[in-house]
Amino acid sequence: MKSAIITSLGLLGFATALPATEVERTLPAGWEYKIASLRGPGCPDFGADPEKAFATRLTYGQNTMDGSEIYYWFIAYPHLHVDLADNDSSWCETEISYEEYSNYADKTPSADYRLRLHKNGTRAIATYDLEKGVKATIKFEYDAGKGEEYTDVINWNGPAASGQYQQESSSAVAKDELYKLPKCGAGKIKFRTELSIEGKKGQKGFVASETHEFTKGKVEYYGIQQGFSYDWEKCKK
Numbered sequence: 001m002k003s004a005i006i007t008s009l010g011l012l013g014f015a016t017a018l019p020a021t022e023v024e025r026t027l028p029a030g031w032e033y034k035i036a037s038l039r040g041p042g043c044p045d046f047g048a049d050p051e052k053a054f055a056t057r058l059t060y061g062q063n064t065m066d067g068s069e070i071y072y073w074f075i076a077y078p079h080l081h082v083d084l085a086d087n088d089s090s091w092c093e094t095e096i097s098y099e100e101y102s103n104y105a106d107k108t109p110s111a112d113y114r115l116r117l118h119k120n121g122t123r124a125i126a127t128y129d130l131e132k133g134v135k136a137t138i139k140f141e142y143d144a145g146k147g148e149e150y151t152d153v154i155n156w157n158g159p160a161a162s163g164q165y166q167q168e169s170s171s172a173v174a175k176d177e178l179y180k181l182p183k184c185g186a187g188k189i190k191f192r193t194e195l196s197i198e199g200k201k202g203q204k205g206f207v208a209s210e211t212h213e214f215t216k217g218k219v220e221y222y223g224i225q226q227g228f229s230y231d232w233e234k235c236k237k
């Protein structure tokens with residue numbers, strides 16, 4: 001499956017449509033995500049400058065280019081991690097604002113496409129090391145409005161270890177659970193991300209992310225990444 005990776009600049013995640021391929025694609029000329037609000041112990045750093053230290057931020061986008069139209073955008077949560085020896089649960093509630101553009105260069109807003117979320121479940125990129133019998137779970141609850149919720153879950157069951165480098169895991173995909181923004185064009189996306197770990201007394205286990213020591217003695221987490229999936233439908237004029 002052909003795919004493209006688009007990198008982004010921290011708080012902003014934006015993209016422009018890629019050159020036409022031989023298959024028909026359904027996507028606006030440009031779009032942009034921004035973190036609108038953060039709440040919870042897993043993301044106490046709303047507004048922090050991602051240039052100064054790893055902050056809760058948008059990292060990159062990814063999409064298929066073969067007509068299957070599966071898109072992802074990733075968010076990193078440096079403060080979201082659990083360890084049986086320390087905190088066994090943490091969470092973050094994230095609100096993302098979404099813009100659609102008919103021309104990315106001058107950011108002309110448009111409403112020709114309707115964003116559809118939960119196309120292909122949710123991905124997590126993390127490091128982990130769990131002893132036998134230890135279980136960890138990350139749950140993603142998408143608030144679709146009008147009391148509707150869509151939940152994706154990823155479980156790690158010990159013994160399991162990522163090794164030094166982060167590994168990608170995917171939730172199950174429920175094909176009939178696509179949900180649309182209420183309108184074509186711009187909108188808001190809300191979800192709660194909850195990470196927890198359980199084990200018996202004395203057992204060892206953690207779920208976290210890679211770390212870097214930019215300043216001696218000060219370890220920073222890169223951030224567990226959540227990839228939410230989406231696509232679009234064309235709106236009738």
Ligand SMILES: *[C@@H]1O[C@H](CO)[C@@H](O)[C@H](O)[C@H]1NC(C)=O
Nearest residue numbers: 041042086087088089090091
């Ligand atoms: C553990 O979690 C609580 C709230 O869930 C938070 O206030 C505290 O800072 C956390 N401790 C650590 C060491 O992360």
Ligand SMILES: *[C@@H]1O[C@H](CO)[C@@H](O)[C@H](O)[C@H]1NC(C)=O
Nearest residue numbers: 001064070120121170171173
């Ligand atoms: C869609 O999800 C499935 C199940 O997790 C995964 O195997 C597949 O790679 C995903 N597709 C894309 C394009 O990421």
